Amino acid sequence: MVDFAGWWMPVQYASIVEEHLATRRAAGMFDVSHMGRLSITGPGAIEWLESLLTRRVAGLDVGRCRYTLITTDDAILDDALVSREADAAEGTPRLGLVVNASNRERVVTWLRSRLPAAGVALADQTLDSAMIAVQGPRALEIVCGLCPPEDATRVGGLAGYTATPATIAGQTATISRTGYTGEDGVEIIVPATAAGTVWEAIHAGGQPLGLRACGLGARDTLRLEAGMPLYGHELREDSDPFALGLGLAIALDGRSFPGSERFLSMRSQPAAQVRVGLVFDSKRTAREGHAVVVGERQVGTVTSGSFAPTVGTAVAMALLDREVAVLGAAVDVLIRDTRQAGRVAPLPFYRRGG
């Protein structure tokens, strides 16, 4: 167990590798209640978020989710999922934001500082709710098996990045077809008081199908194989999203939001370094902060690295000088006092069904 942004969480229940492989082969379940869950309601909620987020919120249909960044004039505060939920009342839209645990407090502080005098209410529902991710090729089967028939049909038919209210294990929930593992699956938000019931039901229903409870360790190796950036590692306050391959998270044209001018100039002036994948022949692991070199010259820095259980070797993500960032290019990583030979590889390292 470790302290993760103030949450006491398991790195693994038994083995990171076994939990990782169970998620790829059958299903993994993750208690991701540490993720911040914010609710934004009011007649002005859509216009307000539209003015603050890097993705379009205006025109977002009920039930749709989008990956977005939360920015100030000079920094990226977080990456998040914004979703439009069923209207609270006629003319009163309601939206949800799921943010990183480590950034929750400052994101809430920032958003509150930008609230208009009237028309928008912001509530931090993190402590009143819980969130369980069920991911893997059998995730939908497991989750739908715990829903009444009508809800099971609706959940089973969810398109990617959509959500629906549903009853699971007798409890009221919001279920979205989203995740952070590179697998098909869902994320389930329930009232905190229902968390134990829903967790136990999924665990009991899924175990015969190969589901395992997974900790933070497997969550990290799964997202790394899937080439997904993690705030605080790949993505930072001063990052250039275009250099990270996150250009799609920024809808600039005809829009104005905090930092939009800055992002316009980033888009027109490519950054010196770009995010790449690195693969190694060895299982010896390049980790965050290790220097990437060609000969004696440092050409980049590792942002995340691990043994990748599905790939069977060590992999990393790194920020690398643009001229070196060519697929197949040979680079070394300095791991403590020795060199580990690697090469630039495409992201993601793992693609489902691929």
Added chain:
Amino acid sequence: MAAPRRYAPSHEWIRLEDDGTATIGISAYAVEALTDLVFMQLPDVGRRVKAGESFGEIESVKAVSDMYAPVAGEVVAVNTELPQRLETLGQDPYEAGWIVRIKPDTPAAVEGLLDQTAYDALLAKQSH
């Protein structure tokens, strides 16, 4: 008949052999605590190590850890098959899972390390 194992607080074990060398490995507790072992770096034969000096690395998915020489000496053998078969450490950490053999400068120094009872007591304290 080899002497009983002694332990360092950093979870290496060492055993004096009849030929005057000493075999070193890591305890079952250490293997269990590390979990998901992926890589081991061994020293070259002939390398001299001081007591408490790192003689190699063991890496799990989570993190990399040093392995420390419980006593000073010269490395006379390494278990070259082990890095390709790290699961051996979980199955048989005290025999097939040996890591290096050294010629201790002062064999009596081994007697100053933790015996099984003292090591078990250390583990009991750590688990609280």
